[in-house]
Amino acid sequence: MTTQDVVTSSSAAGLPARHTPAGDVWWRALTRNLYPFVVVAALWELVARLGLFPARLFPSLEVVFAAFWRLTVSGILPHHAAETVFRLLAGFGIAAVVGVLIGIAMGRSRRAEDIFLPLVSIGAPIPGLAYAPLFLLWFGLGNFSAILLVGFVSAFPIIFNAWTGVKAVKEIWVRSAQAMGADQRKLFRYVILPGALPYILTGLRLGLAQAWRVLVAVEMLAAVPWGLGWMIFGAREFLNTDVMLSGIAVIAVIGLALEKLVFQRIETYTVVRWGMVTA
């Protein structure tokens, strides 16, 4: 695989994996990716030090790093992050299982499609966050509402893509497999499932991104005692911009890691290797 390929494969993902060819040195790639951040940081620092804005609202990087360090060492930031990740995994886990099952059922059976499609198409265009007040009203403030909402919202793209994926399985694969004696059960396991996998993975990836966005927001609204969203929101009251920026940085890192370490890897091992997604 050439550099070019790797870059395009990550285009849907986020950070372009600027993997250089084996001969190149990895730190050169690292520097190349880091220098824009250095430039931006320098600009930030310049503006902060010029004193154009109140220091409380526009702290220098030194202050932000100090806050980050203080919060990390005291274990507060890790605790917030752990709670957030737990909610994410719980909510997304529910959505992944339920969503893939419903989506496949819709793709396989006309009856299931007729039943679920209207419900899904009505529910999907409403932004997930708009359900938040309703969920809080019905299920109360706290963890249960947050996880349920995350699961509910992230299920839509998963259902939709699994359904499309099953529908998009090539007729010629089905015919070939039938000619080779695959019964319905085997057809499903050996042909429909792998054939629909590119779509299912796309759905899971979109679902996770959705879950992530909604979770941060719902943590602000649901008055949970811990969580990164809550930390950022709480910091506002005391004008702790430094705490806020630390929280945002952690959110960015977690979001990036989920994308890079989890999904890109799964894709490389399956659909990219099979040539079903242009790498």
Next chain:
Amino acid sequence: MLPIEVRDVSLEYDTPAGRVQGVKGASFGMQASEFLCIVGPSGCGKSTLLNIIAGFLTPTSGEIRIGGKAVNGHGMDRGVVFQDFAQLFPWRTALGNVTFGLEMKGVPKAEREEIARKQLALVKLEKFMDAYPHHLSGGMQQRVAIARALAYDPAVLLMDEPFAALDAMTRDDMQRLLADVWHKTRKTVIYVTHNVAEAVYLADRVIVMTPHPGQVKAEIPIDLPRPRDPLSVEFLDTQKRLLSHLGGTAIPAAA
């Protein structure tokens, strides 16, 4: 009793433009190990007929008998190779594709891989066992498809213009390879094509079909000695004779 018999098969279907007779009263029988080509212009129903024999379409009337029994739907007594390269499963390697039918039959892993390896060797692809289809050229993919259809040892091999989407040079190579494979395996083959030279090169017998409605117009035995030389006078004569049966209907230039 003939190993394969097609008895008075017809298929009609509805289109927005009205009822269409796709195949009308097709009848023929086949000897074991015979190589039969069905030739005709596009739209003459030859592919439809093959799909009926394969069991993907149900005829409006008539029946297909294999080994004396009427067959209904698809079954492992028939192997199918389509024209579309995409027929291979992209998530399986060449070997994985070839073992598929055996896996469905429940053949143990070691044994089915052994068989698949032999089949891949037969189509000269043993070096590419572990390659995924998207790494293979069109011709190689079609060879995997042939190996895959042969692997579970069906009574008859059905081929629907398998080389039509290949370039002329590759197609020539593939025809030679197929003749060779057929010579070694002695399979009964039904081969659909619109290419007259291809039919003369491969077939023991050619069935000519005409469109509107799709009907069997002539049956021509081809008894040229094998391996055949496409440049010999006899070959070209046979080709001309076949073309005349097609009644001057537009046939793509024989490659």
Next chain:
Amino acid sequence: MSTQDAAHIDTAQPNTARVDIVRRNNIRSYWRAAITLLIAALLYEAVARSGYFPPVLLPTLPKIGLALWGSLADGSMPRHVVYTLYRVMFGFGLAIVVGIPLGILMARFRHVENFFLPLVSAMMPIPSFALVPLFMLWFGIGNTTTVLIVFYAATFPIVFNTWSGVRSVNPLWLRAAGAMGADENSLFWKVIIPGASPFIITGMRQAFLRAWIAVVGAEMIAASDWGLGWVIFDAKEFLNADLMLASLAVIGFIGFVFERLVFGSLERATVLRWGMMRAAKG
């Protein structure tokens, strides 16, 4: 939605000879869809009337309808809609103005790409909502914050898709156009832009979806008095579940209209007509 789905189902049917059956199946599908929705509505109504739950939390459908009608009639709902649409269109417009040129520059010039790509990639996974408290501190409560949040949410998909779109323009088209005497200028406007358009349209579609989510979220905490997000969140305080559900319906309806009608027809008019769909990975 329906036509597109029907098309989907059609193509899934292997045999063109079964046109009749397909048509009959579609009619049956509409019936089933209607019946499903009816049953879902009846179920909801039954639960709402059962008295197991407080009626303030689970208002009956007629009550929701009344709330919707009331808010429409007294002009409050249209005003909420206007405020929200103003914010979303303003932010979305800004995102297009900034995002498309930036994406093109990134694809055309290596230096621009080297600088912006890492930044864009690092900022993309930050949910726009995480920035709401920060923007509130900086810009206060109101239009500036909400518009900027929308802008933030919508820019990245546009930049990213434009960038990949321009890069993925088939080099053959460039060569062909060059051979036919196209200069840099016409190459850009007549080949690169149309060639990249499936991606750009996909990007705009994704961006609008994000913008629509962002505006509702931002309005919940960073707006006062007007806006659809504000009204549902405010309704929660006063246990006005009927108004909340009515507003949800309006939000869904507007999102649906944009998604299907605006972007759907844009797609039909361009890339679908050119048979270029599926070029962009949704």
